[in-house]
Amino acid sequence: MNTFTCIAFGIIVFIVVVKILNVVTKGRCTSKAKLNGKTVLITGASGGIGKETAIDMAARGARVILGCRNLKFAEDTKQEIISKTGNTNIVIYQIDFESLTSVRKFSKLIHENESRLDVLINNAGAMGLGNKITEDGLHIMMQVNHFGPFLLTNLLLDLLKKSAPSRIVTVSSLGYILTLLDPDNLNKPRRFDELNYFNSKLCNILMSNELARKLEGTNVTSNCLHPGVIYTPLFKHLPWYKRIPVSLIFPFLFKNTKEGAQTTIHCAVCEKVYGVSGKYFQDCKEYWTLPIASNRELDVKVWNKSMEFVKLQENEIHY
Numbered sequence: 001m002n003t004f005t006c007i008a009f010g011i012i013v014f015i016v017v018v019k020i021l022n023v024v025t026k027g028r029c030t031s032k033a034k035l036n037g038k039t040v041l042i043t044g045a046s047g048g049i050g051k052e053t054a055i056d057m058a059a060r061g062a063r064v065i066l067g068c069r070n071l072k073f074a075e076d077t078k079q080e081i082i083s084k085t086g087n088t089n090i091v092i093y094q095i096d097f098e099s100l101t102s103v104r105k106f107s108k109l110i111h112e113n114e115s116r117l118d119v120l121i122n123n124a125g126a127m128g129l130g131n132k133i134t135e136d137g138l139h140i141m142m143q144v145n146h147f148g149p150f151l152l153t154n155l156l157l158d159l160l161k162k163s164a165p166s167r168i169v170t171v172s173s174l175g176y177i178l179t180l181l182d183p184d185n186l187n188k189p190r191r192f193d194e195l196n197y198f199n200s201k202l203c204n205i206l207m208s209n210e211l212a213r214k215l216e217g218t219n220v221t222s223n224c225l226h227p228g229v230i231y232t233p234l235f236k237h238l239p240w241y242k243r244i245p246v247s248l249i250f251p252f253l254f255k256n257t258k259e260g261a262q263t264t265i266h267c268a269v270c271e272k273v274y275g276v277s278g279k280y281f282q283d284c285k286e287y288w289t290l291p292i293a294s295n296r297e298l299d300v301k302v303w304n305k306s307m308e309f310v311k312l313q314e315n316e317i318h319y
């Protein structure tokens with residue numbers, strides 16, 4: 001075998017192994033739970049796995065709140081949900097996690113217009129935003145993926161507690177294993193943009209863990225998950241030399257959006273997850289995490305720092 005044949009053979013074996021692994025590990029939410037009379041809020045619901053999750057929640061009869069930045073995309077999503085499920089109980093509220101003022105406005109609107117919240121799905125997320133600083137003085141990727149959802153979750157806890165049993169589901173990423181988080185400087189810019197993303201996704205897990213402890217005995221649970229690898233607009237901000245290989249390889253090798261939404265749906269509705277809190281899920285199953293994502297001291301530290309960064313007020317603390 002010459003070198004070229006060896007490389008070609010190696011690539012084929014790699015593709016076959018990844019494809020087999022992907023098929024074998026595709027978890028599916030088998031729950032038939034209905035959600036009539038329940039309200040589910042999904043952030044970043046206008047595309048990708050958030051939209052698939054919203055379609056599923058609507059098909060189960062829930063009132064579905066689409067928390068979206070782009071109202072045009074949100075309206076298109078709403079119409080698609082209605083035409084696919086026949087459920088017209090779909091509402092849109094605007095939220096932009098790049099601004100904490102927007103998060104607070106969104107929460108105010110929810111409190112003014114909604115009487116209950118049974119499931120909060122922290123799904124919105126972004127990648128490839130660079131090292132910009134937001135109007136709130138925070139690292140943009142940390143704010144969109146962690147500080148913003150952290151603030152929103154805190155602001156909505158009163159409604160979630162009032163509606164208990166209720167669930168908080170946070171979409172993180174297995175990418176957390178590649179993290180280099182400096183807990184003393186959560187806004188530290190990183191030369192490799194992916195590191196900013198992975199750090200923020202670790203913070204999702206730490207927040208979810210600490211929240212579960214803070215909510216013990218309230219009948220509000222907090223879990224997080226890795227949805228799998230899915231080709232979605234998440235990669236739209238990457239430079240072309242990263243975007244092109246991703247667009248060629250990911251759709252072929254990994255999950256589609258419907259498959260990518262399954263673990264979120266499982267955590268949000270499945271009877272088997274009732275009362276389960278502080279866990280990390282993958283492929284619709286509870287998974288172990290590396291020590292960095294199950295370190296109580298780190299959970300507490302990142303929680304307290306996040307409270308300071310979002311300037312959480314006394315009247316915004318509901319645990």
Ligand SMILES: NC(=O)c1ccc[n+]([C@@H]2O[C@H](COP(=O)([O-])OP(=O)(O)OC[C@H]3O[C@@H](n4cnc5c(N)ncnc54)[C@H](OP(=O)(O)O)[C@@H]3O)[C@@H](O)[C@H]2O)c1
Pocket residue numbers: 043044045046047048049050068069070073095096097098122123124125126144171172173174226227228229230231232233234235
């Ligand atoms: N795709 C994957 O392989 C993968 C793997 C692991 C984890 N995840 C996680 O899965 C979640 C969903 O991602 P996806 O793959 O479905 O990507 P997506 O299609 O890009 O969806 C992300 C959603 O978040 C919204 N969003 C982004 N920035 C926002 C902001 N500043 N304010 C409000 N909303 C904002 C987007 O809205 P716009 O349309 O306005 O941008 C979009 O609706 C993310 O948390 C991501 O980190 C994805």
